[in-house]
Amino acid sequence: MRDPFRLLLCLCLCSPVAAAVAAARAGERAPEPAPDPAFARVLARWDGDARADLQAVVVLRDGAVVAERYYNGADAQSLHDIRSAGKSVTALLAGIAADQGRLRFEQAATRCLPDARGRALAGVRVSDLLSMRSGLDADDDRAESPGNEDRLDQAADPVAFALSVPRREAPGTRYAYNSLTAYLVGLCVEGASGQPLDDFARQHLFAPLGIDHWRWQRDAGGHAKGQGNLSLRARDFARIGQMALDGGAWQGHAIVRADTLRAILAPRVRIAAVDPYADDYGWFWYRRTQHVGGRAIEVVFASGNGGNKLYLVPALRMVVAIQSSAYGRGYGQRRSQDILRALLAAAALSDGTATAR
The missing domain is CATH 1.20.58.710 (Methane Monooxygenase Hydroxylase; Chain G, domain 1)
Structure with a gap:
């Protein structure tokens, strides 16, 4: 299987937008890219969803927000329980x-x-x-x-x-x-570590990423629930995805070593026979090849009940964070996949970087 992060590196070196983002991370000021109208049109399709439980979608490309939309009363400051995506x-x-x-x-x-x-x-x-x-x-x-x-x-x-x-x-x-x-x-x-899980997360993951507003539910014994019930803002959820897409680094600092991250994301078990939304499972992370517009696009993702998803798309230099409250309802997972596929189609058409396998 191709190493998606090596491919990502090659693509980023050729991207002027990525260069601007890299300059900003090095301390130089770079303008925030304008919202992408194609992505905005995609996200607007769900404005009238009668089920009223989609909360937020944030799209990053080359580390910058190019589209975001909030639904059903949620906003950029809303904390949302990402359920089992917390496993990732x-x-x-x-x-x-x-x-x-x-x-x-x-x-x-x-x-x-x-x-x-x-x-x-x-x-x-x-x-x-x-x-x-x-x-x-x-x-x-x-x-x-x-x-x-x-x-x-x-x-x-x-x-x-x-x-x-x-x-x-x-x-x-x-x-x-x-x-x-x-x-x-x-x-x-x-x-x-000798620390409660949430304290360890605060010190070694959230604070280095600049995430200062979050909540992790503890169980009856006082332990943060490593299986889920972590609540994040949508942009912060996406920020975790960007760090993972960038090989474990954030603003020039390693949060997770690149080789460690590759081990976590590597496919370990074929699960397509038991999971309609994934091909392979790694270490609490999933993979699936999405076929969009005649192209095969590999996606690595975290997944939680209700359609909570954090999608990493190395070939398109893209992260998609979706928050949804359709807990226990099968359509939540289908809807998030539909949103992803629509965004993939828009991105592939805009720059033609998706590669076939």
């Missing part, structure tokens, strides 16, 4: 902890979760948790699963509950979407 943020935090030498992806999870020794987690690697192949009996699509998300949310002691979930199969053998493993990765970052 947890993966970035695990990467930062790895960069600091506090954990290793291939280490046993019990090294950062010592209370799990002698339990079903024995023999499970951190990477198994990140790819949802822990072997634990945790499956959010099966209500009867002992580690189902609803049972975790209802537990009076979520940590004890998570550590008590039995094993179903050998670690690393089967993908099963669940929130329990993301919760465990959050606990692992806490154990490795």
Whole structure:
């Protein structure tokens, strides 16, 4: 598979807009690009959506906002729960902890979760948790699963509950979407860093990105929920995506090492047979090749219930952040994909940089 970030680098070197953005990041003043009317027309299509639960769409190209629109009473200052897209943020935090030498992806999870020794987690690697192949009996699509998300949310002691979930199969053998493993990765970052997850996020991710207004829900035990329930403003959500698109860097400073970020985003498991919106799963990040206008465009993304999406499109130097409150409604995911595909079509037509595979 082609390395999308190497392709991105080549494209950015040829882009005058990117040069202006780079100059601004180096301390020189550069004018904010004018809004793109083609993107604005795309976003206006959803103004009259009768379902009234789309909240925001922000589009970045070459690091600059080229379109944004707010719906149904939301505005640029609104905090919005991105649900399971927060799992992708947890993966970035695990990467930062790895960069600091506090954990290793291939280490046993019990090294950062010592209370799990002698339990079903024995023999499970951190990477198994990140790819949802822990072997634990945790499956959010099966209500009867002992580690189902609803049972975790209802537990009076979520940590004890998570550590008590039995094993179903050998670690690393089967993908099963669940929130329990993301919760465990959050606990692992806490154990490795010696800090609450949200404090670690504030210090090492949000503050360096200039994100100063956010909220991360804590569970009954006082732990930030690594599986989701992180609330962000739409532009800040997009800012996280831009950092990831830029290989882990922000304004010339590495937030996540480039090689660590590549490991997080790399496709690990083929999931097209069980997920209609994705081809592959990495470490709490997804990939899909979108076929638009006869072109194949690779998209890496974070995904949350209700249509909350953070799309990275390396070939078009584009980030799309979508916030939606269609929780538990299937149309939310379809609508966000429709918005993405319309934006991809507009971008591909405007500059012809999308490449076929």
